[in-house]
Amino acid sequence: MSVQTIRSVFSVETGYRLSDDQIVNHFPNHYELTRKDLMVKNIKRYRKELEKEGSPLAEKDENGKYLYLDFVPVTYMLPADYNLFVEEFRKSPSSTWIMKPCGKAQGKGIFLINKLSQIKKWSRDSKTSSFVSQSTKEAYVISLYINNPLLIGGRKFDLRLYVLVSTYRPLRCYMYKLGFCRFCTVKYTPSTSELDNMFVHLTNVAIQKHGEDYNHIHGGKWTVNNLRLYLESTRGKEVTSKLFDEIHWIIVQSLKAVAPVMNNDKHCFECYGYDIIIDDRLKPWLIEVNASPSLTSSTANDRILKYNLINDTLNIAVPNGEIPDCKWNKSPPKEVLGNYEILYDEELAQGDGADRELRSRPGQSLGPRGGRSRDSGRTVLTTWK
Amino acid sequence: MLQEESDLSLIIAQIVQKLKGSNLYAQLERQAWASLQRPEIKLESLKEDIKEFFKISGWEKKLQNAVYSELSVFPLPSHPAAPPEHLKEPLVYMRKAQGSWEKRILKSLNSMCTELSIPLARKRPVGEQKELLNKWNEMGTDEPDLSLFRPVYAPKDFLEVLINLRNPNYENGDSLSFRTHLGLIQVPLKVKDIPELKEFFVELGLTTGQLGIDDSTQVPPELFENEHVRIGQKVLAEQDSAAAQQYVRQGSPTALRAELWALILNISSQPEDILYYEQLKTNVIQHDLLVDSLIYKDVKLTASNDDYYFVFEDYLYQVLLCFSRDTSVLGHFAYSSASPPKSYIRGKLGLEEYAVFYPPNGVIPFHGFSMYVAPLCFLYHEPSKLYQIFREMYVRFFFRLHSISSHPSGIVSLCLLFETLLQTYLPQLFYHLREIGAQPLRISFKWMVRAFSGYLATDQLLLLWDRILGYNTLEILAVLAAAVFAFRAVNLMEVTSLAAAEAVLADLSTLKVMPLLQIFLFATVT
Numbered sequence: 001m002s003v004q005t006i007r008s009v010f011s012v013e014t015g016y017r018l019s020d021d022q023i024v025n026h027f028p029n030h031y032e033l034t035r036k037d038l039m040v041k042n043i044k045r046y047r048k049e050l051e052k053e054g055s056p057l058a059e060k061d062e063n064g065k066y067l068y069l070d071f072v073p074v075t076y077m078l079p080a081d082y083n084l085f086v087e088e089f090r091k092s093p094s095s096t097w098i099m100k101p102c103g104k105a106q107g108k109g110i111f112l113i114n115k116l117s118q119i120k121k122w123s124r125d126s127k128t129s130s131f132v133s134q135s136t137k138e139a140y141v142i143s144l145y146i147n148n149p150l151l152i153g154g155r156k157f158d159l160r161l162y163v164l165v166s167t168y169r170p171l172r173c174y175m176y177k178l179g180f181c182r183f184c185t186v187k188y189t190p191s192t193s194e195l196d197n198m199f200v201h202l203t204n205v206a207i208q209k210h211g212e213d214y215n216h217i218h219g220g221k222w223t224v225n226n227l228r229l230y231l232e233s234t235r236g237k238e239v240t241s242k243l244f245d246e247i248h249w250i251i252v253q254s255l256k257a258v259a260p261v262m263n264n265d266k267h268c269f270e271c272y273g274y275d276i277i278i279d280d281r282l283k284p285w286l287i288e289v290n291a292s293p294s295l296t297s298s299t300a301n302d303r304i305l306k307y308n309l310i311n312d313t314l315n316i317a318v319p320n321g322e323i324p325d326c327k328w329n330k331s332p333p334k335e336v337l338g339n340y341e342i343l344y345d346e347e348l349a350q351g352d353g354a355d356r357e358l359r360s361r362p363g364q365s366l367g368p369r370g371g372r373s374r375d376s377g378r379t380v381l382t383t384w385k
Numbered sequence: 386m387l388q389e390e391s392d393l394s395l396i397i398a399q400i401v402q403k404l405k406g407s408n409l410y411a412q413l414e415r416q417a418w419a420s421l422q423r424p425e426i427k428l429e430s431l432k433e434d435i436k437e438f439f440k441i442s443g444w445e446k447k448l449q450n451a452v453y454s455e456l457s458v459f460p461l462p463s464h465p466a467a468p469p470e471h472l473k474e475p476l477v478y479m480r481k482a483q484g485s486w487e488k489r490i491l492k493s494l495n496s497m498c499t500e501l502s503i504p505l506a507r508k509r510p511v512g513e514q515k516e517l518l519n520k521w522n523e524m525g526t527d528e529p530d531l532s533l534f535r536p537v538y539a540p541k542d543f544l545e546v547l548i549n550l551r552n553p554n555y556e557n558g559d560s561l562s563f564r565t566h567l568g569l570i571q572v573p574l575k576v577k578d579i580p581e582l583k584e585f586f587v588e589l590g591l592t593t594g595q596l597g598i599d600d601s602t603q604v605p606p607e608l609f610e611n612e613h614v615r616i617g618q619k620v621l622a623e624q625d626s627a628a629a630q631q632y633v634r635q636g637s638p639t640a641l642r643a644e645l646w647a648l649i650l651n652i653s654s655q656p657e658d659i660l661y662y663e664q665l666k667t668n669v670i671q672h673d674l675l676v677d678s679l680i681y682k683d684v685k686l687t688a689s690n691d692d693y694y695f696v697f698e699d700y701l702y703q704v705l706l707c708f709s710r711d712t713s714v715l716g717h718f719a720y721s722s723a724s725p726p727k728s729y730i731r732g733k734l735g736l737e738e739y740a741v742f743y744p745p746n747g748v749i750p751f752h753g754f755s756m757y758v759a760p761l762c763f764l765y766h767e768p769s770k771l772y773q774i775f776r777e778m779y780v781r782f783f784f785r786l787h788s789i790s791s792h793p794s795g796i797v798s799l800c801l802l803f804e805t806l807l808q809t810y811l812p813q814l815f816y817h818l819r820e821i822g823a824q825p826l827r828i829s830f831k832w833m834v835r836a837f838s839g840y841l842a843t844d845q846l847l848l849l850w851d852r853i854l855g856y857n858t859l860e861i862l863a864v865l866a867a868a869v870f871a872f873r874a875v876n877l878m879e880v881t882s883l884a885a886a887e888a889v890l891a892d893l894s895t896l897k898v899m900p901l902l903q904i905f906l907f908a909t910v911t
Contacts, residue, residue: 153696187523237640
């Protein structure tokens with residue numbers, strides 16, 4: 001079901017009610033996570049809440065940066081936060097920022113700026129009459145551009161990971177083991193003369209496939225296992241494992257952030273496409289979450305991957321291939337997981353805290369204690385439950 | 386007894402001669418002079434004290450590694466009166482075959498040259514030099530017109546030559562007997578059989594821990610992996626080449642592999658090495674060679690389309706273009722059956738004073754050559770180190786895969802080993818494939834020539850190359866090829882054509898190398 005259909009299914013006007021044997025593939029208000037502005041809002045709110053509770057997760061360092069929750073680049077909503085943004089911009093005037101329309105996908109409408117004049121249109125003081133038409137439809141977010149991405153072969157890439165959520169309360173999510181990296185066809189350069197060249201900066205396949213050097217055989221894609229092998233061989237095992245642990249951590253935290261506001265309709269499950277960028281200090285950043293990740297394929301390997309993805313997703317959401325009953329407890333047996341592995345299961349985590357026999361080899365098998373491998377690095381993390 | 390001793394002293398003398406010209410010698414000398422300042426060095430026992438000093442400071446280890454490195458390519462002991470051609474290749478008919486193959490390649494290269502009216506080499510105009518220097522890190526985006534270039538030869542052309550090799554002194558007899566070799570290679574070379582291979586590859590046995598088997602998710606790391614990693618770190622701390630070589634026989638942990646291989650190949654990035662690489666780079670910028678276009682074409686045809694290696698396209702140009710200008714590679718021709726092709730300055734054909742080696746390193750690339758470099762890009766991302774490692778791998782191992790010789794690691798022996806293993810231990814399969822016109826070697830040849838690069842998943846390939854380095858032989862390639870056939874035997878028995886057999890063996894990317902090798906060598910009933 002597409003996002004448009006979901007909107008009408010759950011809208012108050014149509015009065016449509018899903019019966020017990022109907023399961024749909026989106027949550028009614030998934031946009032809390034998948035719209036760029038709402039995602040940032042929810043994460044900021046979540047952080048503030050944790051800080052108020054005095055939770056150790058919200059610990060900050062001497063510069064006021066969150067130690068464990070700083071995984072989204074500094075972001076402002078435009079035109080609402082324009083003045084706040086200008087203040088931040090003036091603090092480091094040589095930085096680059098990226099403008100993204102809130103509700104679009106496939107890299108449409110994105111551009112980079114390094115001067116205030118380039119976004120005059122969004123200034124609150126603008127007297128242009130077209131300001132009126134800049135309603136929520138044309139809302140933009142502006143984020144600090146990560147201009148030091150990790151480069152492999154001199155090229156920028158990002159990670160696309162698939163995460164299946166079957167319920168938000170209690171949170172139960174699964175990570176697909178076969179994610180992939182999308183490479184740009186052109187060498188990366190932070191030079192200001194190439195800020196307009198989308199082939200250097202945007203990794204979306206929808207954009208790259210129009211590039212001159214796009215190759216249809218491999219599609220500019222690498223498996224996550226290749227990335228792991230490369231990083232372990234050139235940087236060492238510990239930092240690689242730490243990187244992957246952090247990536248899992250970010251995903252779970254982002255889901256926890258929206259869990260309270262998500263309409264946890266029992267008819268719903270959702271498979272998200274997470275976009276993550278790694279910078280050259282091996283720190284992962286959450287760029288965005290997609291509600292309808294592309295399920296078309298650009299190469300032969302891609303087709304196999306997407307086919308298996310859909311197959312495994314449906315196996316978990318609708319067990320045994322029988323007519324579903326939305327009242328079931330949403331706990332699929334281990335065998336049907338396929339290429340998914342449990343990323344976080346709130347019920348299991350809260351229930352059985354003494355289950356430490358479950359060995360968790362980093363990145364290879366994550367039990368419900370997936371995040372517990374972080375305990376070794378942190379002194380107090382009981383709130384991980 | 387006396388003969389052995391004099392053989393040994395001859396070898397020692399030769400190695401000393403070789404090392405005297407090296408940088409290590411100069412460094413040792415400097416260190417020795419500097420050590421005279423030290424209090425523990427006394428005039429009466431000068432020799433012993435300096436030796437002791439070298440031992441403690443680690444210089445003896447470096448010398449040991451260098452000697453070990455020389456020994457690994459040292460030609461097998463031979464008659465003291467043997468002429469140098471015999472050191473390259475003792476069998477006359479092999480030498481002749483290699484010579485005529487080389488003539489053919491050169492002819493093909495020259496005719497391409499005249500057809501396209503492109504000179505073999507030319508100096509670049511200054512503007513072009515500047516442009517290339519700017520684009521040095523992204524030569525992949527260059528789009529020269531390569532449509533008229535063809536690779537000089539492909540592995541299957543080379544296979545045809547090998548099939549026609551005959552020893553004129555060997556009389557097979559016309560009648561078929563159970564001794565008849567059913568395969569394509571018809572020369573009598575000595576190859577190992579499974580009992581001998583089991584003894585040789587004893588560390589791959591069922592009771593010894595292996596990376597590639599005993600580090601899978603189901604096996605708790607305490608059983609083997611953790612200890613193995615610990616030993617690996619110790620080996621690196623000791624900086625001992627021979628120990629590292631022994632260690633990687635059981636596989637190398639991914640995080641330690643880059644350093645271990647560098648240790649085994651005795652590569653340390655000294656400033657002189659980096660300078661040498663920069664010099665080669667300058668040569669590339671100043672002169673354009675015809676082989677450059679061949680290299681471009683090869684990379685575009687192979688690595689650029691590969692799921693694993695496309696990312697490293699630009700590194701491949703940086704390594705291979707420099708490689709073809711590196712005259713130090715000419716040194717390996719002393720123990721290779723091949724000889725570098727000669728070219729003559731225009732108009733001076735046949736006059737020796739005007740002969741130059743072309744390309745400067747004497748190696749003409751063929752279709753798939755760039756795949757030798759590609760897997761190394763996963764380990765080394767610094768161009769000059771990547772370059773050194775590749776060069777050393779080439780002059781130790783890869784050159785044997787495309788020259789005709791009787792060496793046990795030479796491609797002819799590997800083919801014969803493969804066919805013999807298959808015929809002896811899977812006779813039904815061999816016979817069936819032969820009957821349907823699908824001689825197994827026709828399928829496995831390309832795997833072996835490329836050392837399986839581009840056919841296996843990268844992590845598996847690296848585990849395989851660990852063992853090549855560990856045992857200092859390429860025979861494992863033939864064993865793996867036979868093991869793959871054994872693994873897919875059931876499907877292969879059902880095919881009825883060469884094309885169908887190719888299809889069964891088309892995709893090796895899901896294979897796990899170590900279990901296959903172990904089962905074939907140690908768990909098959911012989």
